[in-house]
Structures are given as structure tokens and as C-alpha cells.
Amino acid sequence: MTRPDQPRPTAPAPFVPVQPTASQHPPAPPAAPDPRPPSVDTDPHPYFRVYSAGNFGEVAPQRLSPMSWSLVGDPMERGTRALARRLWGRPAWAEGGHYVFVGYFGCRPYHNLAAYCHLSASIPGLSPSDVTDAYFEGIDSPEEVTALRSGRARQWAGSAKLLGELRDVGPRLRSLEERVAELEWGLQAATTTDSPIALAGVLRDALPVLEDAWAAHILTTSGLVPVRALQRRVYGRLLRHGEEIAHWLTRPRELVWDRLHTAAATLDPYGPGDFLASSFYEVADGQAPWQDYAVRHKQVASGSGEAGMAAVDPAEALAGMVSPWRSRTVRALATAVGEMMAGREHSKSLAMRTLHVYRRLLPALATSLGGDADLWPYLTIREFTDLATRPGLVERARPRVEACRAALATPMPEHLDLSGDDGVIRPWLSRTPQGQRGVAPGIGVGTVMTPESEPPDEPVIIICSSADADIAPLLPFAEGVLSERGSDLSHIAILSREYGIPCVVGYPGAASLPAGTTVSINGSTGEVTILDAP
Amino acid sequence: MNVLILGGSGFLGAAVAQACERAGADVRVLSRSGRAPAGEGLRGDVRMPRLGLSAADAARVRQETTHVVLCFGSVSWTSGPGEVLETHSSGMRSALAFLRELPALRQAVHVSSLLALGRAEGRVTNRELYTGQRFRNWYEYGKYCAERLARDADDLPVGIVRFGPVLGPDPRGGRPDTRHGLPVAFPHLLAGYPVHLARRGDFPCWVTDVSSAAEIVLKALGTPIGRATWSWFDPALPTLADVFTEVCRPWGVVPKIVEAGPLGRFTRLLGERLGTPRELVDYTEPWFDLDVDVLKEIPEPWPVPDPDYLAATGRALRDGTRRRALA
Numbered sequence: 107m108t109r110p111d112q113p114r115p116t117a118p119a120p121f122v123p124v125q126p127t128a129s130q131h132p133p134a135p136p137a138a139p140d141p142r143p144p145s146v147d148t149d150p151h152p153y154f155r156v157y158s159a160g161n162f163g164e165v166a167p168q169r170l171s172p173m174s175w176s177l178v179g180d181p182m183e184r185g186t187r188a189l190a191r192r193l194w195g196r197p198a199w200a201e202g203g204h205y206v207f208v209g210y211f212g213c214r215p216y217h218n219l220a221a222y223c224h225l226s227a228s229i230p231g232l233s234p235s236d237v238t239d240a241y242f243e244g245i246d247s248p249e250e251v252t253a254l255r256s257g258r259a260r261q262w263a264g265s266a267k268l269l270g271e272l273r274d275v276g277p278r279l280r281s282l283e284e285r286v287a288e289l290e291w292g293l294q295a296a297t298t299t300d301s302p303i304a305l306a307g308v309l310r311d312a313l314p315v316l317e318d319a320w321a322a323h324i325l326t327t328s329g330l331v332p333v334r335a336l337q338r339r340v341y342g343r344l345l346r347h348g349e350e351i352a353h354w355l356t357r358p359r360e361l362v363w364d365r366l367h368t369a370a371a372t373l374d375p376y377g378p379g380d381f382l383a384s385s386f387y388e389v390a391d392g393q394a395p396w397q398d399y400a401v402r403h404k405q406v407a408s409g410s411g412e413a414g415m416a417a418v419d420p421a422e423a424l425a426g427m428v429s430p431w432r433s434r435t436v437r438a439l440a441t442a443v444g445e446m447m448a449g450r451e452h453s454k455s456l457a458m459r460t461l462h463v464y465r466r467l468l469p470a471l472a473t474s475l476g477g478d479a480d481l482w483p484y485l486t487i488r489e490f491t492d493l494a495t496r497p498g499l500v501e502r503a504r505p506r507v508e509a510c511r512a513a514l515a516t517p518m519p520e521h522l523d524l525s526g527d528d529g530v531i532r533p534w535l536s537r538t539p540q541g542q543r544g545v546a547p548g549i550g551v552g553t554v555m556t557p558e559s560e561p562p563d564e565p566v567i568i569i570c571s572s573a574d575a576d577i578a579p580l581l582p583f584a585e586g587v588l589s590e591r592g593s594d595l596s597h598i599a600i601l602s603r604e605y606g607i608p609c610v611v612g613y614p615g616a617a618s619l620p621a622g623t624t625v626s627i628n629g630s631t632g633e634v635t636i637l638d639a640p
Numbered sequence: 641m642n643v644l645i646l647g648g649s650g651f652l653g654a655a656v657a658q659a660c661e662r663a664g665a666d667v668r669v670l671s672r673s674g675r676a677p678a679g680e681g682l683r684g685d686v687r688m689p690r691l692g693l694s695a696a697d698a699a700r701v702r703q704e705t706t707h708v709v710l711c712f713g714s715v716s717w718t719s720g721p722g723e724v725l726e727t728h729s730s731g732m733r734s735a736l737a738f739l740r741e742l743p744a745l746r747q748a749v750h751v752s753s754l755l756a757l758g759r760a761e762g763r764v765t766n767r768e769l770y771t772g773q774r775f776r777n778w779y780e781y782g783k784y785c786a787e788r789l790a791r792d793a794d795d796l797p798v799g800i801v802r803f804g805p806v807l808g809p810d811p812r813g814g815r816p817d818t819r820h821g822l823p824v825a826f827p828h829l830l831a832g833y834p835v836h837l838a839r840r841g842d843f844p845c846w847v848t849d850v851s852s853a854a855e856i857v858l859k860a861l862g863t864p865i866g867r868a869t870w871s872w873f874d875p876a877l878p879t880l881a882d883v884f885t886e887v888c889r890p891w892g893v894v895p896k897i898v899e900a901g902p903l904g905r906f907t908r909l910l911g912e913r914l915g916t917p918r919e920l921v922d923y924t925e926p927w928f929d930l931d932v933d934v935l936k937e938i939p940e941p942w943p944v945p946d947p948d949y950l951a952a953t954g955r956a957l958r959d960g961t962r963r964r965a966l967a
Contacts, residue, residue: 347720347778354721417788418770420721423781426759426774547722549730551689565737626688630722637689 144509146172147211148179149204150524153251154220156534157209157522160242160593167399169213169514171390172506176486177316177464178387179208179215185321189328192271193264194228199254211531212518213510215387219521219534223247224254229268229332230261231339240331240595243612244543245521245536265332272329272446279322279452285315286459287378293463294376297470305471308463309491316460323453330446330595337439344432353547353630354420355440357603358448362455363578381462386574389465390483395514447600451575454597475500484510544632545594546602546609550586551626551637554619567625571617573598581605586627588634590616602629610634641665642744643861644705646686646735647712649675652751652803655811655854656709663858668701671712677812686712686731691738706744707861710735710798711751713786716820717779717919728782732789739796747864748798749857750790754846754871755804756783760928766802766869766937776922799865804846804873806853807883808949808956815960816953822847824917826887826957834896835916836924841881841897843926846873849949856943863939871934874945880923886950890958 150157170178186207190200199221200206209216219242223234227250234247256264289312296304337356341348370379385391388399421440425433468490472482475493482490484503493499519533526532552565557577565585568577572591578601581587585607592598592611602609608629619625624638641660648657648669654677660667667679670691674683682701685692693701712735713727732750739748757764758773758780769788775781790798805822818827822845825835856872859865878886884895935942946952 346718347722350720350722354725417785418781420725420781423775423778423784427777547725549687549726549734551687551734624689628726630726635688 144505146213146506146509146513148209150209151199151204151206151218151221152202153199153254154206154218154224154248155524156218156220156248157211157216157524158219158242158245158534159214159216159518159520160219160245160591167385167388167396169396169399169518170210170215170388171213171396171483172510173390173468173483173485173487173490174388174396174461175210175213175215176488177389177461178320179205179210180486181317181320182324183208184317185324186328188321189271189324190225193267194256194260197228197254197256199224199251209522211522212513212516214518216522217242219245220248220251224250225328226331228256228261229265230258232332232335236331236335239593240334241327241593243591243593244540245534246538248534268329268332271325272333275322275326275329275449276445279449279456282315282318282322282456283452286319286456286463289315289460289463290376290378293466297376297466302471302474305467306494308467309471312460312463312467313487313491316457316464319453319457319460323450323457326446326450326453327595330443330450333446334443334595337443340439341436344436345428350547350630351420351424351436352440355424355436356443356447357419357421357440357606358444358451358600359441359604361448361575361578361601361604362452363575363601366455366575367579378459381458381465382576384462384465386458386576387461389461389468391465392469393480393483395511396483444603447595447603450595451597451600455575478503481507540612542610542613542632542634543594544608544610544627544629545592545596545599546587546607547630548586548606548608549626549628549630550584550608552585552624554588554621554623554625555580555584556617556621559621567627569616569619569625575601577601581607586610586629588613588616588619588625588627590614641707641861642668642704643679643707643709644668644670644701645679645709645711646670646691647710648679649673649677649681649812650711650715651810651812651817652806652850652853653709653711654678655850656711656751656857658811659851659854659858660709660861663862665707666704668705686735687726689734689737691735702741702743704744705742706746708739708742708745708748709751709857709861710748710790711857713782714779717777717824717922718820719778719782721778721781724778724782725785728786729789732786736789736793736796736798739793739798746797747861747866748796749860749865750787750798750800751857752787752790752800752802752869753780753783753804754802754873754928754930755780756787756802757928757930758784763929763931765931766871766934773928794867797864797867799860799867800869801857801860801865802869802871803848803853803856805848806850807847807887807953808850808946809952810956811850811854816956818957821919822883822923823953824919825884826954828917828920829884829888829895830891830893830957832893832896833916834898835884835920837880837897837899838925840899841884842879844873844877844930845880845883845923845927846930847878847883847950848872848874849945851949852943852945856938859938859943868937870938871930872938873930873935875935875942876945877932878950883950887954887957889951890954 183205187200207218207221222237226232226234226237238245238247292308296308338352341352345351366379369377370382388396390396468482472479478500481503484506489499521534523532523534552567554569555566557570567586567588568584569588573589574597587602587609589598589611599609608627610627610632613634626635643660643665645653645657647653649671657667657669657678661678668682669676669679670682670684672685674681690698714723758775760771760773790800810816881897888895
């Protein structure tokens with residue numbers, strides 16, 4: 107019998123090498139040439155074959171370089187597997203040399219929608235729609251593979267363990283932040299002294315930090331769904347209008363982004379906020395063709411945005427409406443969910459800061475590759491780290507260049523259905539249409555404004571195709587946010603809740619509304635009204 | 641005087657519109673239905689910018705309006721936060737933004753509620769709004785939010801008039817609405833069911849009649865009130881028990897008001913299980929201690945409430961029922 111915390115015998119393949127090289131298998135006899143065209147795609151899961159870019163697509167670039175994928179997808183996969191292992195033992199479906207929870211097809215990162223929906227079946231009281239509503243824009247979930255469902259006892263035991271893990275997430279994030287800061291200082295010291303050895307030292311130290319940051323992000327992201335479902339259920343029992351009240355009460359107290367944007371204003375190139383000026387996720391955002399896909403982020407100095415005296419907020423107002431123990435329970439749950447939202451944002455910022463360390467580090471170290479310096483985005487981080495001892499690994503990058511070029515020319519659907527098993531990529535079509543949804547309550551009215559433009563004096567509604575913490579500095583001046591993409595627990599929803607402004611997601615064509623249009627959005631019902639078109 | 645009444649198709653709004661018309665004002669009534677009990681009806685929505693009016697209507701209203709009455713919003717004591725805050729908070733913001741665009745605006749009056757004081761501690765006057773009180777329901781919180789916004793808009797000539805429950809025959813005619821607020825208790829009592837009230841209801845409930853409330857709003861527009869706050873209630877200070885007794889009198893019914901002393905809370909809970917209206921459960925104890933001298937801040941002469949308005953409410957309930965039965 108194996109313990110859950112034992113190392114797994116099989117790790118997910120960190121990447122699918124397109125061609126075995128001589129340096130990889132020197133003694134092997136010559137093999138027949140592979141007739142398949144070179145590809146950078148990962149192998150799909152044998153059972154769970156519906157993928158969605160929904161959550162990745164919220165703000166991540168449409169396509170990621172192989173290097174970025176190895177810094178994002180691979181640690182995410184490891185983190186999720188480790189979490190599943192700690193909670194539910196070693197479910198057979200979450201093992202194997204293929205990726206389980208993520209996928210990389212046509213250079214586009216995907217989450218395995220079917221696998222995440224299956225995870226929801228491992229938590230009592232949770233349904234797949236809770237997951238799709240929270241992170242996948244409310245699309246239909248794939249059919250459940252009931253044969254793989256875990257037993258009732260294991261489900262409850264896993265839930266108890268999940269709560270235990272979530273309880274410790276605060277100290278864990280604080281200690282992780284110290285490690286990230288040390289990495290940033292290490293990078294500053296190594297760059298200032300121009301020491302390749304010191305840079306290599308940072309490279310060595312960065313990977314465990316990155317993996318821990320993604321693991322913490324996976325934990326907070328996954329844990330938020332059942333805790334929110336629990337909140338709704340408890341509110342439904344204890345309160346009239348429980349659903350509405352949950353909507354109004356759940357607000358993170360203070361997100362990390364304000365602090366980071368303030369730090370960014372110091373323009374310290376090694377400071378904690380420097381990453382905000384770069385693209386999230388893509389570390390090769392200075393290099394073609396990946397720079398075309400990089401999502402640029404805008405920096406705006408934070409304004410005060412202070413009201414005179416804070417009004418009584420709904421959470422305080424509720425205190426007198428219900429008995430003290432109900433009030434305590436309701437507020438405790440709202441605080442817990444708010445704190446977890448803050449934890450989710452904190453962990454994301456730590457992952458992004460660590461990626462930013464790589465963004466600075468990898469080009470500096472790649473100069474040692476000489477003429478092949480431009481190939482580093484086509485290697486994985488493990489290959490890059492091993493280059494010092496196995497220089498031949500750089501050869502793996504060459505066929506990937508062509509493979510990536512072909513992949514980038516192929517349009518990739520938002521949701522993938524690979525269940526055909528014939529190698530054909532089909533889009534996964536949701537049976538129920540996805541409508542616009544309110545994800546942060548309230549009504550906001552104003553003139554539309556894109557995050558790139560300068561904030562006008564009049565009330566504005568920020569419009570975007572997708573958004574993340576980059577628009578945090580604009581939110582104090584905004585009356586609301588209208589986005590084409592997003593879900594109940596997406597970053598923009600959490601940020602809007604922090605600022606107490608309404609947010610509606612899933613509104614097609616939001617980003618292309620002409621300047622000067624006045625819109626009204628209702629973050630409770632998802633209603634959007636175009637009032638004045640120029 | 642060119643008066644725009646926001647939410648003028650409601651119970652109090654209709655009375656205000658009729659009072660303004662009687663006083664010779666040009667009246668415009670904005671409501672979601674577009675119906676107007678007096679003057680010109682405009683279809684709109686206070687939650688929208690420009691009050692949801694067409695560009696032509698908005699331009700006309702902007703140009704001509706000199707006085708505004710804000711009496712819109714949900715009056716249900718059992719609404720959830722979404723509905724309440726949409727109208728009382730978002731609606732108020734939008735309405736205030738519109739007021740800032742009125743070049744000829746001389747006076748606006750926000751119709752607030754004494755219930756915004758919630759379970760206020762100590763003696764309260766017109767000065768207090770938030771004294772650390774606890775709100776009984778989202779309606780009280782919504783009225784608090786709306787009044788707070790009106791108080792904060794110090795660039796606008798917005799005065800505040802607070803009323804308690806407003807009773808009397810419906811100025812729009814027909815049977816009074818018993819779906820919201822204090823009137824929810826009337827059918828319950830008239831059907832012979834008991835209600836538990838602390839001190840058998842011997843505490844003031846700050847009611848007034850709809851016609852005197854409308855006169856007060858008219859006075860606030862004409863005096864004008866400026867940025868002050870007035871509170872108005874029937875100076876006779878009928879207790880809650882008086883209100884129930886008088887409303888039931890035309891029906892020949894004596895309301896069953898019970899008090900179980902130390903078991904009060906238990907009785908209330910039991911009563912709720914047995915059908916006591918939820919709206920009333922939170923109001924079975926003295927509401928707050930309002931300084932009755934606040935009336936003196938209203939310039940005299942004061943309007944005189946109809947001496948029989950409580951019984952008239954009961955009669956309207958009865959006659960409305962008869963009319964419906966005949967129809």
C-alpha cells in the first residue's frame with residue numbers, strides 16, 4: 107500500500123518532444139523516421155477529452171510559447187495532481203504520463219474541463235455546473251464518467267482535508283512571498299554583478315518557488331468553488347434572499363494588487379510591482395512571434411478615490427436583521443470567501459512575479475547559447491536548466507520552431523472536443539447558450555472606456571474583451587466593468603467586488619463598443635442597456 | 641413652479657402630484673409605467689442615466705423643471721438587498737446626477753423614512769441618520785442609503801422629509817395595497833388572528849395620513865426647505881394599538897393584540913409560525929425614541945391630518961373588497 111504523500115512513480119511528461127535526438131538516446135539503434143508532422147501538442151487524457159481555454163483565456167495570451175507553457179501548464183499540472191493526491195489518495199484517472207488537468211494544443215493553453223468537472227464530483231454537494239459557472243463562463247459540462255467517481259467516505263475525507271489545507275493558506279502565502287522577494291533580490295544581485303554563476307543560481311532556485319506559487323494558486327482556486335457553494339447553501343438555509351445576500355456580502359477586504367501597483371509606481375526594475383508592466387504568463391514577450399500574442403498591461407498611478415466617510419456596508423447592515431449566531435455565521439462565511447478570493451489573487455501575483463524573474467533571467471542566460479540564443483522560447487524550462495550539462499538539448503528546439511509556426515497559423519477553438527479519437531480537433535459546443543452574467547452586484551452607468559485610454563472626468567464603464575489585475579488602478583474611477591469574457595470567480599469579478607462596483611461578463615462585442623457610448627449595466631441580473639450611441 | 645415627481649405613480653407620489661396640481665404647479669410624473677395620477681406622465685426609470693427619458697423629453701424636462709420630488713423606490717419591508725439597493729442606492733445616485741443637470745432647479749425634496757433610523761439607540765432628532773443603529777430589514781437599510789446619498793450631495797438644494805408609515809385611502813382610488821409595510825397586518829387582524837405586541841402595542845408608530853404627508857412635501861417645495869431635514873407624523877401620536885383598533889373598527893372587528901411578557905420573543909416566533917405577517921415581526925417592540933419636538937422645525941401652519949384617516953383606511957379596505965366582489 108502506498109501513502110498519498112509518496113512520490114508518484116510516473117510524472118506527467120513535462121513536454122512532448124517532437125523528435126528524439128541523439129543526445130537524448132545515444133546508444134539506441136537507428137529508429138524508423140516518425141511519419142507524423144512535428145507538433146508541440148500534449149497528449150490528451152484517455153477519458154477526459156473536453157478542454158476549455160475559458161479560464162486561461164480570461165487574460166492569458168491566446169497562444170503561449172513552449173517555454174511559457176512549461177512554466178505555466180507544467181507546474182499547474184503538478185500542483186493539481188499533488189492536491190488531488192493529498193485529498194483523494196491516488197485516483198487512477200489522475201495518474202499517467204499524459205497531462206490530466208491541462209493541455210497544450212496548437213500552442214494554446216487549455217484546462218481539461220472534463221477533469222475539473224469530474225473533480226467537482228469528488229466533493230459532496232458540488233455539481234459540475236458550480237465549476238463551469240465559477241471559471242468556465244457557464245458552459246455546459248461534459249458527461250460525467252460515473253465509473254471513475256470516488257466513494258462517499260473518500261469524498262467526505264477529501265473535503266475535510268481540503269478545509270484543513272485552506273485554513274493554512276494565509277501563512278503559506280506569506281512565506282512564499284518572502285521566497286519570491288528573495289528571488290527578486292537574487293536576480294538584482296546577479297544582474298548587477300553580471301555573474302552567470304549567480305544567474306544560474308537564481309534559475310536553480312526559481313523553479314521550486316514557481317511550483318509552490320502555482321500549487322497555492324490551484325489550491326485557492328479549487329477551494330473557492332466548494333466554499334462558495336457551501337456559503338450559498340448555508341445562506342439559503344439561514345436567510346431569506348440568501349443568494350442575493352451572498353452576492354452583496356462577499357467582498358475581499360483588500361487585494362494584493364493595490365500594494366503591487368503602488369510598488370510599481372516607484373519604477374524599481376527589480377521591485378515587486380515591475381511585472382505589472384509586462385505581459386502576464388508569456389515570458390518571451392519580447393520575442394517574435396510571441397510578442398504578438400502578449401497581453402500588454404497598463405499602469406496607471408493609483409488615485410485616492412476616497413469617499414468622505416464610509417457608509418454602512420451591507421454586511422454591517424445585516425447584523426441587526428438576524429439573530430446573533432446567524433449573523434456571526436453569515437459574516438464568518440462571507441469573510442472566509444472574501445479572504446479566499448484575496449488568497450487567490452495573492453497566489454496569482456506570486457506566480458506572475460516569479461514568471462517575471464524568468465522573463466529577465468532566461469534571455470540573460472540564453473546569450474551563452476551563442477547563435478542559438480533565439481531558440482530559448484522553444485525549450486522547456488527543464489531542458490533549459492539542463493543545457494549546461496547537456497548542450498545538445500538545444501537541438502530539440504529547432505523542429506519546434508516550425509511546429510509552432512504551423513500551430514500559430516491554425517485557429518484553435520475556445521473549447522475543444524477531442525473525444526473523436528481520430529486526431530481531428532472539434533470545438534466543444536455548449537448546448538445551452540452562454541448569456542451575459544452579472545458577477546459583482548450593483549448598477550453602474552457611464553460612458554464606455556477601454557483600459558488603454560485615459561480616464562475621462564465623467565463616470566465611465568470599463569469595457570474589455572478580458573481583464574485582470576491590470577485594470578485595478580482604473581477601478582476606483584469606474585462605475586462598472588463590462589467584459590466579453592469572465593466567470594463568477596474570475597479575477598475581474600473579484601477585483602470588482604473589492605471596489606464595490608458592478609461587473610457584467612459574457613457580453614459579446616463589449617470591447618468594440620464605440621467610444622462615447624453610454625451604457626448601463628446591472629451586476630446583479632447581468633442586464634446591459636445601451637443608452638446612447640454616438 | 642414646475643414640479644417633476646420621480647416615482648409619482650405610487651401611493652404617496654400620487655398624493656403629492658395631486659397636491660402640487662391643486663396648488664397650481666405644472667406637474668410631471670415620472671414612473672416606469674408612464675401613468676400619472678395628475679399632470680403629465682413620463683415613462684422612465686430612475687436607475688438609468690437621464691432617468692431613462694428620450695433625448696427630447698429629457699431636454700424639455702431639464703429646461704423647465706424648477707422643483708423635484710424624489711419619492712421612488714421599493715416600499716416592501718421584506719425585499720432583498722438587490723431590489724432595495726437598486727432603487728434606493730443606484731436609483732438615488734442616478735437621480736442626483738440628473739438633478740445636477742437642471743439649470744433652473746430651485747428645490748428638490750427627498751422623501752425619506754423614519755424607518756431609516758432602524759433600532760436607533762437613545763433619543764433621535766432630525767440631525768441623526770446613523771447612530772450605530774441596527775437595521776431590521778433591507779428596506780430600512782435602503783432608505784438609510786438613499787438619505788445618506790441625499791445628505792452627501794451638498795452641491796444640490798435637496799431637502800429631506802421623513803415620514804413613518806403613511807396610511808389613508810389610496811389617492812389613486814380602489815382598495816389600499818396591503819402587500820407591503822404596515823398594511824400587511826390589516827388582513828391578518830381583520831381575519832381574527834392574534835398578533836403579539838410588546839406593551840400591547842402602546843407605543844407610537846409615527847403614522848400619518850397621506851394627504852397631510854403630501855401637504856408637507858408641498859410645503860417643503862414652497863417654503864423652501866433648503867438642505868434641512870424635517871420629520872412629520874400625526875401630532876396626535878396614535879399608538880400601534882390605536883392604529884390597529886381604528887382600522888378594524890369599520891369592520892366591527894376588535895384586533896386580538898396579545899402580550900406574553902417575558903415570553904415575548906418565544907411568542908413572536910410562535911406567532912410567525914402560526915401566520916403572523918413577517919413584516920410585523922420586527923416591529924412588535926417600541927421602534928425608536930424620536931424627539932417629538934422635531935415637528936417644530938417645520939414652519940407653521942402645519943397641515944391637519946384627516947381626523948378619521950385610520951377608520952377611512954379600514955373603510956377603503958372594506959369598500960374596495962365590495963367593489964371587487966360586485967365586479
